[in-house]
Amino acid sequence: MLVTPVDNSEIVAALDAALDGGPAVLPLSADDPRAGELRVAMAPDEPTLPGTAVVVATSGSTGAPKGVELSAAALTASATATHARLGGQGQWLLTLPAHHIAGVQVIVRSLLAGTPPVLRGGQTFATAVASMTGPRRYTSLVPTQLLRLLDDPVGLEALCSLDAVLLGGAATPAPLLDGARAAGVRVSTTYGMSETAGGCVYDGKPLDGVRARLADGVIELSGPVLASGYRRDPGGTAAAFVDGWFRTTDLGLLAADGTLSVLGRADFMINTGGVKVAPAAVEAVLVAQPGVAEVCVVDLPDEEWGQLVAAAVVPVDPARPPSVAALRAAVRARLGGPATPKLVRFTDALPLQGPGKVNRKGVKDMLRGT
Incomplete structure (x- = not known):
């Protein structure tokens, strides 16, 4: 059975009860046009997998959303390992949607620390931070939020x-991360997903109890943070969770010291003229160029090449965008001709889906002019 709160305060109370053995929670958003559809698809009246505390609907950025069933033990293991990595328990500021896993874990960590999470609501970021009482104070952001705060002196100070x-x-983007750290922000990058109870690899290093490996270049993750499976989908569960490992859809590299580098989704690879191009590599080159704030690289169909490399670029100053020729030359010099975008289009913002995730279908539609 599932309870389906939509208000942030209600979600906090429901998660608190679920961690203590109460009914499992399907957090929803009143602002999400899919909320009614998700409620029906997740069948609240049907039983959950044993021990389930929360069902998180994935963003569905590449297909139909799935319901990921997470136990209280998995949520607690993740929160405990996070606090151990960061230096101790603390209070958390919720700036992310409470119905996504990142928001759920902000709430869970704060509850387990015995300090109610601060709900930002309509407050400014600085005002919300000022209301926090500790003992230690944390928050989770997506890159777009960080970018905006770096441009706000009051927000940056907070x-x-x-x-x-x-x-x-x-x-x-590396320039964004470097700029934040240079400004004095104690920031750690995270990698994970709903199926791993949120971020489980910080700055390339798995949290305590988490293991990472590669199978044909694809990242697989293991540990006490793993979900129990997908709601009402035993076939999908059996395919993704095998012998204690979750097989992601991301390509990666593992260094000798165990540092994990994420190269991007395997199904995002672009095959142009028989050469495979990783969009993440092209994005890294483009976003490092002067005058570039954000980038998304996607494939578009092409009669000659099969797929062509196309880039949507958000300039720092829309009135003075960088030279397209210079951008293309930078990619060619670093990655070679096949990776060089054949189409570059400037835009004021990238379409988003979920907490900070770029809607790649939306980018493709924009680049096609549809």
Whole structure:
């Protein structure tokens, strides 16, 4: 059985009860047009897997949303390992949607620390931070939020006062990360997903109890943070969770010291003229160029090449965008001709889906002019 709160305060109370053995929670958002559809698809009246505390609907950015069933033990293991990595329990500021896993874990960590989470609501970021009481103070952001706070002197001062800031939900451009750290923000990048109770790899290093490995270049994760499975989908559960390991859809590299680097989703690879191009590699080059704030690289169909490399670029100053020729030359010099975008289009913002995730279908539609 599932309870389905939509208000942040109600979600906090429901999660608190679920961690203590109460009914499992399907957190929803009143602002999500899919909320009614998700409620029906998740069948609240049907039993959950044993021990389930929360069902999190995935973003559905590449297909139909799935319901990920997480136990109180998995949520607690993740929160405990996070606090151990960050230096101790603390109070958390919720700036992310409470119906996504990142928001759920902000609430869970704060509850387990015995300090109610601060709900930002309509407050400014600085005002919300000022209302926090500790003992240590944390928050989680997505890259777009960090970018905006770095441009706000008052927000940046509040950000620098926090003991740690987790950054996830989307790939973080290196210049943004370097700029935040240079400004004094104690920021750690996170990698994970709903199926791993949120971020389980911080700054490339798995949390205590978490293991990472590669199978044909695809990242697999294991540990006490893993979900129990997918709601009402035994076939999907059996395919994704095998012998204690969860097989992601992301390509990666593992260094000798165990540091994990994420190269991007395997199904995002672009095959142009028979050459495979990783969009993340092209994005890394483009976002490092002067005048570039954000980038998304996708494939578009092409009669000659099969797929062509296309880039949507958000300039720092829309009135003075960087030279397209210079951007293309930078990619060619670093990655070679096949990776060089054949189409570059400037935009004021990238379409988003979920907490900070770029809606790649939306980017493709924009680049096609539809």
